[in-house]
Amino acid sequence: MSTNRPLPAFNALTGAIRALAMDAVQKANSGHPGMPMGMAEIAEVVWRRHLRHNPANPKWADRDRFILSNGHGSMLIYALLHLTGYDVSIEDLKNFRQFHSKTPGHPEVGYTPGVETTTGPLGQGVTNAVGFALAEKLLAAEFNRPGHAVVDHYTYTFLGDGCLMEGVSHEACSLAGTLGLGKLIAYYDDNGISIDGHVEGWFTDDTKKRFEAYGWQVIGPIDGHDAAAIDAATVSAKAETSKPTLIICKTIIGMGSPNKADSHDSHGAPLGAAEIEATRKVIGWDHPAFEIPADVYAQWSAKEAGAARETEWNTRFAAYKAAFPELAAEFVRRMAGELPADWSAKRDAALAKIVEKGETIATRKASQNAIEALAPALPELLGGSADLAGSNLTLWSGSKSVTRDAGGNYINYGVREFGMTAIANGLALHGGFIPYTATFLVFSDYARNAIRMAALMKQRQIMVYTHDSIGLGEDGPTHQPVEHVASLRIIPNLDVWRPCDTVETAAGWINALERADGPTVLALSRQNLPFVARSAQQIADIRRGGYVLSDAEGAKAVIMATGSEVALALTAQKQLAEAGIPVRVVSMPSTNLFDKQDAAYKAAVLPANLPKVAVEAGVSAHWYRYVGSNGAVIGMDSFGESAPAGELFKHFGFTPDYVKKAVEALL
Numbered sequence: 001m002s003t004n005r006p007l008p009a010f011n012a013l014t015g016a017i018r019a020l021a022m023d024a025v026q027k028a029n030s031g032h033p034g035m036p037m038g039m040a041e042i043a044e045v046v047w048r049r050h051l052r053h054n055p056a057n058p059k060w061a062d063r064d065r066f067i068l069s070n071g072h073g074s075m076l077i078y079a080l081l082h083l084t085g086y087d088v089s090i091e092d093l094k095n096f097r098q099f100h101s102k103t104p105g106h107p108e109v110g111y112t113p114g115v116e117t118t119t120g121p122l123g124q125g126v127t128n129a130v131g132f133a134l135a136e137k138l139l140a141a142e143f144n145r146p147g148h149a150v151v152d153h154y155t156y157t158f159l160g161d162g163c164l165m166e167g168v169s170h171e172a173c174s175l176a177g178t179l180g181l182g183k184l185i186a187y188y189d190d191n192g193i194s195i196d197g198h199v200e201g202w203f204t205d206d207t208k209k210r211f212e213a214y215g216w217q218v219i220g221p222i223d224g225h226d227a228a229a230i231d232a233a234t235v236s237a238k239a240e241t242s243k244p245t246l247i248i249c250k251t252i253i254g255m256g257s258p259n260k261a262d263s264h265d266s267h268g269a270p271l272g273a274a275e276i277e278a279t280r281k282v283i284g285w286d287h288p289a290f291e292i293p294a295d296v297y298a299q300w301s302a303k304e305a306g307a308a309r310e311t312e313w314n315t316r317f318a319a320y321k322a323a324f325p326e327l328a329a330e331f332v333r334r335m336a337g338e339l340p341a342d343w344s345a346k347r348d349a350a351l352a353k354i355v356e357k358g359e360t361i362a363t364r365k366a367s368q369n370a371i372e373a374l375a376p377a378l379p380e381l382l383g384g385s386a387d388l389a390g391s392n393l394t395l396w397s398g399s400k401s402v403t404r405d406a407g408g409n410y411i412n413y414g415v416r417e418f419g420m421t422a423i424a425n426g427l428a429l430h431g432g433f434i435p436y437t438a439t440f441l442v443f444s445d446y447a448r449n450a451i452r453m454a455a456l457m458k459q460r461q462i463m464v465y466t467h468d469s470i471g472l473g474e475d476g477p478t479h480q481p482v483e484h485v486a487s488l489r490i491i492p493n494l495d496v497w498r499p500c501d502t503v504e505t506a507a508g509w510i511n512a513l514e515r516a517d518g519p520t521v522l523a524l525s526r527q528n529l530p531f532v533a534r535s536a537q538q539i540a541d542i543r544r545g546g547y548v549l550s551d552a553e554g555a556k557a558v559i560m561a562t563g564s565e566v567a568l569a570l571t572a573q574k575q576l577a578e579a580g581i582p583v584r585v586v587s588m589p590s591t592n593l594f595d596k597q598d599a600a601y602k603a604a605v606l607p608a609n610l611p612k613v614a615v616e617a618g619v620s621a622h623w624y625r626y627v628g629s630n631g632a633v634i635g636m637d638s639f640g641e642s643a644p645a646g647e648l649f650k651h652f653g654f655t656p657d658y659v660k661k662a663v664e665a666l667l
Helices: 012-028 034-038 040-050 071-084 090-094 124-143 161-165 167-178 207-214 227-239 273-283 294-300 303-323 325-335 343-357 363-377 417-430 441-445 448-457 484-489 502-514 536-544 565-578 591-595 599-605 621-627 645-651 656-666
Strands: 065-068 155-160 184-190 217-223 245-250 381-385 410-412 434-440 462-466 495-497 520-523 547-550 557-561 583-587 612-615 632-634
Touching: 012 034, 012 040, 012 071, 012 090, 012 273, 012 294, 034 040, 034 071, 040 071, 040 155, 040 184, 040 227, 065 071, 065 124, 071 090, 071 294, 124 155, 124 167, 124 184, 124 325, 124 417, 124 448, 155 161, 161 167, 161 184, 167 207, 167 417, 184 227, 207 217, 207 245, 217 227, 227 245, 303 325, 343 363, 343 502, 363 381, 363 462, 363 502, 381 417, 417 434, 417 448, 434 441, 441 448, 441 462, 441 484, 462 502, 484 495, 484 520, 484 621, 495 502, 495 591, 502 520, 502 536, 536 547, 536 591, 547 565, 557 565, 557 621, 557 656, 565 583, 565 612, 565 656, 612 621, 612 656, 621 632, 632 656
Parallel strands: 065 155, 155 184, 184 245, 217 245, 381 410, 381 434, 434 462, 462 520, 495 520, 557 583, 557 612, 612 632
Antiparallel strands: 547 583
């Protein structure tokens, strides 16, 4: 081996991990064997001696959560799930990285029993873990009672150099220390290797001091191949209840490989048949590929212990239920992700009041009013903003800030847009909460990859993005998000709403809350927008994403618009009527939802024979698919300017007169 460090005392338990990792990567002819081989001892200690889980029920509510932040080493978690008894077979391991297998290249929630979150984009796994640990802390504060600790579990995460280089880990770990997440334990695989080689040329942080500055307990560096040292460090980590813990584990990537250990050669490529045979001799693994002896399986199996742990918890929960039946029922409902039984009635009543009030206000204010109306019915609603609560208007009368010493329902994330969104993904994945987050729409770029991950994982997170266009005015082009709505609309499984008034805003909130299979963006205005009267059918059709807001007999054209531009479309309709040109106005608060409607409905709203004009204060490209070859788009394909909003709308052509002329030109 290319290292002067002494070899660990190789054994069959860790040998099984190393063998499965290198054999699966070799068979797939791609993957990352080095990390699983380097973290084998850490994994054995955590999974066999500390992790409380039940392979027969991966969704047991009070299980410990395990997150593999360095998700490129996915064969580590697949090997652990297989060995401990989850529904991950040896055939699944043989199908590593193959089409529709349970063992994709990076861990994906929903594909593999026991995988808690999708990881691979480095830094986001540990950030999700902060969300998991925060969820545990908040649920414990809300539901536990003296003598009845029904929420009492740890969040364990493995992470590597790459995770610590990513800025999002700074955002999340700083907040974790501030909030005192004492049941979060992270194991840093300090092997000094990344894809480009030894990291001392680009990563020389003093990680210990960094995490101590965050308010974490830091243990180590310890020998990451010394099981006794790892176990002792874990015991110490669990004993510290007021701080999260980072255990720095000095490891050798590819440990056991005689020629590729301690080298980037083992990071992201198969070892090769000859090196695998040589490694088998070094680690004392005298078995063919994918063959695990029965006695090794017996030592690894967590089935019996897991069943006993869950049975014991069920007994305690039964006592809790007898003492606090309403709390127990609420806990079960929330962990199942179900809305309250009376939700529909309360939702309808809230919407009716908003319709009756008919306010002309900014949609960011309409959003706050919707939260105020709906949140009392949803104790699982957990809000937060990236230091813009007063501008995003995400606080409501029942908001209570989460602190180090007390639970609550509102998180002050600080200026951490990426961290906020990835933490909220962890909150959603844990269960028991529907998180909503907020910032200015232009800063959604900071959070982009976490937004994408929410959509990929189909998690119910609601993202409130205000100051949605040039309508924010004097702050200028640095804060005017001309391209953002269009770019968010193209993310698969993300519903984007840009409502035009109080009713569409409330409908967007309701749709987001009721949607259990993915995230929602609400793009909201800073400036006031006029209330639009509607029929009951039109109100119902809002949730189809696009609908006829105002029609005219014998319409000769269609004007479609979103958000603040709907009002000018309606004014243009009146001007055209006065000129003897009847037109239809279509409001499109969510093109994503409109695209999901059946062909007949879409054709009824946007008849193929009518010329169409689309109006939105953002980039124009998105709208050509709706207006067709005989239509026009009034958008903007430049950045904005610093000036009062009214001047900007006039300068960039967002006026009723301009829309009127565009329709006339088409006709």
